[in-house]
Amino acid sequence: MEYTIISDAQRMAERSKFIKTTVVGVTCVPFSGGQPKGGVDDGPIEMVRFGILDQIQDMGYSVELSEGMDKYRSMKPASDLPIGKMKNPRYVSMAARRVSDQVKAHCEQGRMAVTLGGDHSIAMGTLTGSSMVYKDMCVIWVDAHADINTPETTDSGNLHGCPLSFLLGLCKSEAPFDWIEPCLRADRLVYIGLRDVDPGEKAILRKHGIKAFSMHDVDKHGIGKVVEMALDHVNKDRSLPIHMSFDVDALDPSVAPATGTPVRGGLTFREGHYICEAVAETGCLVALDLVEVNPALGDPESLRQTVAVGCSLVRCSLGESLL
């Protein structure tokens, strides 16, 4: 009896509607300027140390790594006074702009673009970059938080809570963020996992009719139905490219404890993985962000657990299957 073994990479290339190569473009972004806690800049380094690049290659892919990840630290300006409430505005802007160039370059080459953060402010760059190549793409934002504060509505001034307001064009185009073109339509964005949303953000979601599936919806319908409804909302015919931005704090802190803003009552290990598997199955995924792994928070076991789960979410999104 002969058995043919087909690699996950081959299967994904056959299934994909947009990606026809088995090269994955990985961008590591050791960046923490969008929030106050040190350590989240070590997230991508720990994931690489844990073997994420080898793991992707073991699935049959080859990896093209963006150059110069050290630059994200060295580009930090000597002085970066707040603008309004926004903290580290110049640094966040410069880093996101560089991320945007690197992600765009991978997308232009037809590679799946995988970005390892870093805090979630880098999504200003990842989505700007991918949307330049995939103009009609939709976005699945998996997170405990809505990350849609404007520079006016934010209480903390931490820009990792604001990327979507820039991408949707909800705030004025002003320096240093005037390079960001609004690239995302409100009806092409859907959330999964929300459970800690600021009052100003709730008002924004309502006003713009942005669809969100909170943990309440996950409890009520189950994750399978929620993912189906989320995809139906932004991608009815499963014909549009998908950029998924996955914040590990969407997972319950018992599953991913080493993250900057943990919130109780999150996704289970399997629910998180199910989202990635189901999105991979659509054949529409073109870009993935995995952000907010912070190795400095918690004991060594918390770190190992969080890094491991981050890596396995990436693999599932790239088509690693159970059978």
Ligand SMILES: [Mn+2]
């Ligand atoms: Mn986030």
